[in-house]
Amino acid sequence: MTEATPAPAYRKIALIGLGLIAGSMAWACRRDGMATEIRGYARSEKSREMTRRLGFCDVVCDSAEEAVQDADLIVLATPVGVMGAVAASIAPHLKPGAVVIDVGSVKRTVIEEVQPHIPEGVHFIPCHPMAGTEHSGPDAGFASLFDNRWCLIVPVDHTPDAEVARLEQFWSRLGAMTERMDPEHHDLVCAVVSHIPHLIAYTMVGVADDLSRVSDQEVIKFSAAGFRDFTRIAASDPTMWRDVFLTNKEATLEILGRFTEELFALQRAIRTGDGEQLHAYFTRTRAIRRSILEAGQDTNEPDFGRTR
Amino acid sequence: MTEATPAPAYRKIALIGLGLIAGSMAWACRRDGMATEIRGYARSEKSREMTRRLGFCDVVCDSAEEAVQDADLIVLATPVGVMGAVAASIAPHLKPGAVVIDVGSVKRTVIEEVQPHIPEGVHFIPCHPMAGTEHSGPDAGFASLFDNRWCLIVPVDHTPDAEVARLEQFWSRLGAMTERMDPEHHDLVCAVVSHIPHLIAYTMVGVADDLSRVSDQEVIKFSAAGFRDFTRIAASDPTMWRDVFLTNKEATLEILGRFTEELFALQRAIRTGDGEQLHAYFTRTRAIRRSILEAGQDTNEPDFGRTR
Structure with a gap:
């Protein structure tokens, strides 16, 4: 008598784009025993070679068209700027009943560009999937990336509910929790929790790098005082982030506007010496940290429990 | 035959203010076997009680005046805004030859306010000492806080070099590396690597908290996408940070000006769809991260090696 293994959510999976997210999805599928075959394709020969060596795909194909042949689930895991072109090229090769998903950080533009194909x-x-690290490339992936993280699902009109539910089950087996959202709200939420934090981290690191009165050497030596946290975020994949800002223009500009408004208010408080306003502001933000810890979305170890 | 223990850098140490830094200094002294007596004082009865319970001071005094009696080294470890007042109150009780240090994040104002007393x-x-975590209070301290971190020494005129060297040796036994700097340059460097990063982290968290179109619940659930890193920094002690901005006005306003300048340039690139500029900017900042890792000032574990 053997224990029943849950049926595979999708038998054959094709990963288009072989970076941190695709690699982690493949490893998480393998951890769960899902999928009978995982095929992968990446535009760069280097990524394909690396993936062959790492072994998280059963087959690494030399074209996206070949990778999606007979696939039940096709994952668009490229930078969002090329997803439309990828969709156009694979479209004639998709089998009826197949499910195509993307894992991009922006939804409205991706839907506009992919759906027509x-x-x-x-x-x-x-x-x-709201998960990631500052590392990129096929070798950056790991099986537990999605554990206890949220994956937002943004169904387009007329998608059968059973197909969405099946996909939710798939993500849940990868370790993630899921929530459905509409594209506009998704893009706004992500501008707040992800896109603008990345932009200001990049900006802060750029300012430090550019300031001739403080040497790079000083910036590096004394980075433990707060700055190094920004450099981690600002080490993320430049192509991915370029595409995020080009395709989520509206929401990022809105949040950026709000951010500079608040920053100017604090700048004014510094200039006028308004200690009460500064203290009140710095106190209020502590509560959000507490809630994130309570929700299990971060560690309370000092300094994230960095190796000391 | 017993091994020679190095002579104590200072026999009796008085800690005024019992928070993360004072607690860590006491624990690090104990780890090293330095000091024959550590006395402590904090304004709040709660902190004094907690320190008695934690046991990192030999004696917890009920006044700063009592704590500094006969001390060889007096550490001002209060928020920088009250250091002048503390110095005035302990001045008549300092013994000749004693060394007073502060551990504040701002130097020019502290020197102006403390030195006259x-x-x-x-x-x-x-x-x-360029080290800390987001936690505060007597129970936040730990012996290894200063290990492999830099402590900036900002000697005022006419301090005998031997006294500065002795202090450098003390910090080195606490685990830190030291570097001498002048007050103006110190305040500028710290504005870049610490003060402005903290201010923009506080601002980002404030914006997220304040945005009625995105619920706090969403901000918390989806924080792993980048935002949660900002909340850690924005959970730091509000009083300490208020005082930093009130006393390092000039340098923080200068760096803030540079920061908004760069942010506006990136905002414009987003608005006009200038992908090349964005990509170039996001690529440049990766190099600084690499240097920080090479200098041993952070971990290269994905996501700081947070417990997964």
Whole structure:
């Protein structure tokens, strides 16, 4: 008598784009025993070679068209700027009943660019796993990346509920919790929790690098005083982030506007010496940290428990 | 035959203010076997009680005046805004030859406010250990806080070099590396690597908290996408940070000006869709991260090696 293994959510999976997210999805599928075959394709020969060596794909193909042949689930895991072109090139090769998902950080533009290429009888269900690290490339992936993290599902009109539910089950087996959201709200939420934090981290690091009166050497030596946290975020993949800002223009500009407004208010408080306002502001923000810890979304170890 | 223990750098140490830094200094002294007696004082009865319970001081006094009696090294470890007042109150009780240091994050203002109270024959040597965590209070301290971190020493005029060297040896036994700097340059460097990063982290968290179109619940759930790093920094002690901005006005306003300038340039690139500029900017900042890792000032574990 053997224990029943849950049926595979999707038998054959094709990963288009072989970076941190695709690699982690493959490892998480393997951890769970899901999928009978995982095929992968990346535009760069280097990434394909690395993936062959790492072994998280059963087959690494030399074209996206070949990778999606007979696939039940196709994952668009490229930078969002090229997803439309990828969708156009694979469209004729998708089998009826297949599910196409993307894992991009922006949803409205991706839907606009991908959906028109999706053939009748194939379901496109946009996704956004809210997980990642500052590392990129096929070797950056690991099985537990999605554990206890949220994956936002942004279904387009007329997608059968059963297909969305099946996809939710898939993500849940990868370790993630899921929530459905509409594209506009998704793009706004992500501008707040991800896109603008990345932009200001990049900016802060750029300022430090550019300031001739403080040497790079000083910036590096004394970075433990706060700055180094920004450099981690600002070490993320430049192509991915370029595409995020080009495709989520509206929401990022809105949040950026709010950010500079608040920053100017604090700047004014510094200039006028308004200690009460500064103290009140710095106190209020502590509560959010507490809630994040209570929600299990971060560690309370000092300094994130960095190796000391 | 027993191994020679190095002579104590200072026999009796008085800690005024019992928070993360004072607690860590006491624990690090104990780890090293330095000091024959550590006395402590904090304004709040709660901190004194907690310190008695934690046991990192030999004696917890009920006044700063009592704590500094006969001390060889007096550490001002209060928020920088009250250091002048503390110096005034302890001045008449300092013994000739004693060394007074502060551990504040700002140097020019602290020197202006403390130095006038220091009696003839006592040496005031401003210090700034560039280490800390988001936690505060007597129970936040730990012995290894200063290991492999820099402590900036900002000697005032006419301090005998031997006294500065002795203090450097003390910090080195606490685990830190030291570097001498002048007060103006110190305040500028710290504005870049610490003060402005903290201010913009506080601002980002404030914006997220304040945005009615995105719920606090969403901000918390999806924080792993970048935002949570900012909340750690924005959970630091509000009083300490208020005082930093009130006393390092000039340098923080200068760096803030540079920061908004760069941010506006990136905002414009987003608005006009200038992908090349964004990509170039996001690529440049990766190099600084690499240097910080090479200098041993951070871990290269993904996500700081947070417990997964």
